Amino acid sequence: MKQSMTFIPTLREVPSDAEVKSHQLMLRAGFTRQNASGVYSYLPLANIVLKKIEQIVREEMNTAGASELLMPALQQAELWQESGRWYSYGPELMRVKDRHNREFALGATHEEVITSLVRDEIKSYKRLPLSLYQIQTKFRDEKRPRFGVLRGREFIMKDAYSFHATKESLDEAYNKMFTAYQNIFSRCGLDFRAVIADSGAIGGTDTHEFIVLSEIGEDTIAYSDTSQFAANIEMAPVNAVYEKKTDELKPLEKTETPDQRTIEEISSFLNVTKEACIKSVLFKVDDRFVLVLVRGDHEVNDIKLKNLYDATNVDLATADETKEALNCVPGFVGPINVSENVEVVADHAIASVVNGVCGANEEQFHFQGVNIDRDTKVSQYADLRFIQEGDVSPDGEGTIKFAKGIEVGHVFKLGTKYSEAMNATFLDENGRTQPMIMGCYGIGVSRTLAAIIEQHHDENGIVWPNSIAPFQIHLIPVNMKNDSQKDLSEKLYAEFIEQGYEVLLDDRPERVGVKFADADLIGLPVRVTIGKKAEEGIVEVKVRKTGESFEVALSELQGLLKQLLGN
Amino acid sequence: MKQSMTFIPTLREVPSDAEVKSHQLMLRAGFTRQNASGVYSYLPLANIVLKKIEQIVREEMNTAGASELLMPALQQAELWQESGRWYSYGPELMRVKDRHNREFALGATHEEVITSLVRDEIKSYKRLPLSLYQIQTKFRDEKRPRFGVLRGREFIMKDAYSFHATKESLDEAYNKMFTAYQNIFSRCGLDFRAVIADSGAIGGTDTHEFIVLSEIGEDTIAYSDTSQFAANIEMAPVNAVYEKKTDELKPLEKTETPDQRTIEEISSFLNVTKEACIKSVLFKVDDRFVLVLVRGDHEVNDIKLKNLYDATNVDLATADETKEALNCVPGFVGPINVSENVEVVADHAIASVVNGVCGANEEQFHFQGVNIDRDTKVSQYADLRFIQEGDVSPDGEGTIKFAKGIEVGHVFKLGTKYSEAMNATFLDENGRTQPMIMGCYGIGVSRTLAAIIEQHHDENGIVWPNSIAPFQIHLIPVNMKNDSQKDLSEKLYAEFIEQGYEVLLDDRPERVGVKFADADLIGLPVRVTIGKKAEEGIVEVKVRKTGESFEVALSELQGLLKQLLGN
Structure with missing residues (x-):
């Protein structure tokens, strides 16, 4: 063109x-x-x-x-x-x-x-x-x-x-x-991930989103740094194995913790690691109260909770509900001595906590020396937390990283909804x-x-992958008023097309600086410039992506283009 | 497929x-x-x-x-x-x-x-x-x-x-x-004509419609039976040469013609040809009265009249207007002795009428022996009639025919309307x-x-031209349960695709009658049927358009397909 x-x-x-x-x-x-x-x-x-x-x-x-x-x-x-x-x-x-x-x-x-x-x-x-x-x-x-x-x-x-x-x-x-x-x-x-996106079953195979990795993306995904595993962070199962310390069990001890409510506050106040803290979060799952325990450095994933109970509604308990269920204010809630009408479930990580810390269900008090099996009644352990960067990948290969991405595709098993x-x-x-x-x-x-384009550009413009570039070659005569440049350009234009290349010929009467700037912006894979050495049969070939440039005799041009563009 | x-x-x-x-x-x-x-x-x-x-x-x-x-x-x-x-x-x-x-x-x-x-x-x-x-x-x-x-x-x-x-x-x-x-x-x-469609200037080149000839079309076009000329009937210029008879001029004679108004009635009543009748039609062209004369066998083209005067409005005169302009009722109007405020213009054919007949501007009377130059004041002769089947083509080549057509394209010089x-x-x-x-x-x-499809079908279905057929070959195994038929079909399917043909393989478990009827309906150019002789290496090739069929040995199949489909 x-x-x-x-x-x-x-x-x-x-x-x-x-x-x-x-x-x-x-x-x-x-x-x-x-x-x-x-x-x-x-x-x-x-x-x-x-x-x-x-x-x-x-x-x-x-x-x-x-x-x-x-x-x-x-x-x-x-x-x-x-x-x-x-x-x-x-x-x-x-x-x-x-x-x-x-x-x-x-x-x-x-x-x-x-x-x-x-x-x-x-x-x-x-x-x-x-x-x-x-x-x-x-x-x-x-x-x-x-x-x-x-x-x-x-x-x-x-x-x-x-x-x-x-x-x-x-x-x-x-x-x-x-x-x-x-x-x-x-x-x-594209650098993309096929991401598990099922909102029905964890790790399910009923729907995947295809996500192009990009900082501007509105979705966050968890992916393995070595395998194909990827999932929306809500959907990624946690497959971690937790080592249980062999420390001697300490006795349960109630401690006054005035105004220390968050994990940060408690771990600092009691000088223990977050990993030693048991985060207790009360939920209303449909009609029942469920107290969910996760480690202090973890976050409860309410979608997993919802799936565990096959529930319709999962909501954080309000202050009133917390009072009703545990006779306590939020911030001091814990799993010890809870009434029968509150079910206690725990993330797998909790099973490995030794001599932990948790709320005492009494305002301004926490327990220390908590050992779950000895001190609480956990009805079941399950995968109840969000995956985190650094976790082992659920498929066992590699380590989890987070990335943002743009959804470009979606495959979905509709079932019989419409039929x-x-x-x-x-x-x-x-x-x-x-x-x-x-x-x-x-x-x-x-x-x-x-x-x-979001994935293929630099500071000067777009850098098209060859497979979907609008043209493969940008052919640029430096000076269209120079007959030998013009003639050689027209000749090469015809030859390139003959050879099966897609070519954009910049035959505009513009200064070469303008042409080069436009060429960088447009970003075709290979630029061929016809300049002063046209008369000697020499042209310049520049690779957009790497910036490499070559002075080439016409006799060698076809070979070089073949090498660069693979036609 | x-x-x-x-x-x-x-x-x-x-x-x-x-x-x-x-x-x-x-x-x-x-x-x-x-x-x-x-x-x-x-x-x-x-x-x-x-x-x-x-x-x-x-x-x-x-x-x-x-x-x-x-x-x-x-x-x-x-x-x-x-x-x-x-x-x-x-x-x-x-x-x-x-x-x-x-x-x-x-x-x-x-x-x-x-x-x-x-x-x-x-x-x-x-x-x-x-x-x-x-x-x-x-x-x-x-x-x-x-x-x-x-x-x-x-x-x-x-x-x-x-x-x-x-x-x-x-x-x-x-x-x-x-x-x-x-x-x-x-x-x-497609069998089509590029039709002059300018509504601005007769025979103009400012707009063409591309009309596919078809009986169901809503447009009527005039076209030459030997050249490329074609125009909307409204737009076709008339280029006829009229021979003037050398009969001796008769005197003008007023004749009573009770209730004889139309050309049919008058020519029959007076026993003269329609060609000898002068049809006089009064128009209001913007603000003036214009009496248009065309031969009795012709029709006034009001678009040509409009263009002649570069007028905004051209309408047939009402009975009241006819009374005002000619002091006469419609049906007996004519060009003789008209007042100054009515301009008389005539189609070129009128110049060749000798001893003609026209209305006398007096109810129930016509003139006979009318000779235009002698008896009337025609201000100008112009092309004012519709072209007719049998007329010489305006470009001088061939004879005009009429046809109906479907508009499929339009090229138009917009000028500066939008800009x-x-x-x-x-x-x-x-x-x-x-x-x-x-x-x-x-x-x-x-x-x-x-x-x-409107132009390419027969009683059994569509008959696709090769260039735009959905596939070129319809490959039909008679019986998919027969292994040698099935195998040969699969083999030929792969081979045809390899050879660059587009192939539709009817692998449905249907009776062969259904397959053949569907094949005729769909209308691919060539049908290849794999039947009982599959084991002998013989197939049937049928041409959809002509109905010709051939029993062909597999060794000759490629040659025949090349001949029929030109790949």
């Missing part, structure tokens, strides 16, 4: 309203412009990258056995009323009336449409499983659109849906999709009517574009 | 609500399903064809020097208010409010968005011309959606816009686009501020899909 004929409006200044690097660079390098809050135009360079990402997505979806289709953005309200989401989705779902005053949703997602489509056509287990996907513009009226196309109101998404007669069939499709997602994000050059609500059934082998079992699988295509 | 894994819900019955062939076949062959009135899902086969059409469009747009971008569907009301179309577009423009009650148009077209985008970035003639296009879903709330995806409310469109410093530059881009459109529709296998309204200006070479000169160029991508 010739730069004079296309539209790459670069900016020298960093736009003041762009907070994150990808947003700044997409504006500065002429990739996007904002049309309204959270609504963007993708200019030619961005469009090329989008199409490349889409192509990668298509190839991997097809390999996973899914067929592409295209559903409409205008979705009848009646469908959303069937699933109930017309009422529950809230203002994020944009709604529009047609000239006959009929209501439509603007497609935020397509579970309802695909479910209605499939239920109308498929009646027998013989025609299952079926996986369908589309790549399409979606609309979600975000409360706070921000970070450019990372969180927009109109964006491009790949959404896939699968339909099954059995759970095993769903598992199989899910695993294929999982592999496809790994391939897609790898091919896009039951919308009556999408089939006849099984025995002629019985069953609801179809479903999975859904999303990728934020335009968000992926921004995430790539 | 394996048919068992994808979604092609064919129907045996013709859906009762589908009026036209393309709509019926897209439903029956499992290409589309309706989600709401004028809103459709494109199932996997249709999606493949759409993507092929889009690829052809992209290649030709890029060759024409246009760059692809992607603009949003959500368009701020303020932009449409700037152009004025927020108020003038009517209910076809769908409007939506966001959570902050801000108003948006759902993109029906993108003149406003692209003009605002370009005006914000381009300030100098040095960065012009610029051609940009997108392929995108559009929304227009049609009053009467019909014919399936031919006239939908949500549809896919390619829209291009060009920006220029000079009219010459616009002409150049327009011509390139024109060529691109010819290539696109030819590559899609002036929205202040999209640039500095010219002399430093003067000028409005950009614009062109716009649309293609209905989803409509093109339907138009192809």
